[in-house]
Amino acid sequence: MEAKDVAQWMLEQLEREGCIYQDDVVDHLVKGNAEGLLRENADGNLVVGRKVLDAFKAVSEQTVVWVKPDMYWRWRVAEDEPGREARG
Numbered sequence: 696m697e698a699k700d701v702a703q704w705m706l707e708q709l710e711r712e713g714c715i716y717q718d719d720v721v722d723h724l725v726k727g728n729a730e731g732l733l734r735e736n737a738d739g740n741l742v743v744g745r746k747v748l749d750a751f752k753a754v755s756e757q758t759v760v761w762v763k764p765d766m767y768w769r770w771r772v773a774e775d776e777p778g779r780e781a782r783g
Contacts, residue, residue, distance in 0.1 A: 696729040702750035705768070709759065714769040717743055752779070 704723065708715040721741050724732050734744045751759075751768075760771050760781035775781050 696724070696727050696732070698732060698744075698746035698750040701729070701732060701747045702754050705747075705751050706754060709755075709768065709770065714762075714767050716765075716767040718766070720747070 705715055705720060720743050721733060732744045732747050733741045736742045758771055759768050760775050761768055761779050762781050
């Protein structure tokens, strides 16, 4: 499994569900034996690695935002401010 494949899977999940949680991506990678695409954060938790994040951003930069407090991505709406992060 490559980062671009995961990015495409994430887009498909967004189309189906309207949002995708980081934990769901981590679970998908663990189940797919692709732990190399994960990293450990400062709290010791597995999170999505830089290669996947970069690949996902390349295919969704203008259409998807990251909701940091709840750790998920969703489709951009008109009320969102410029940039990748959204308030909720």
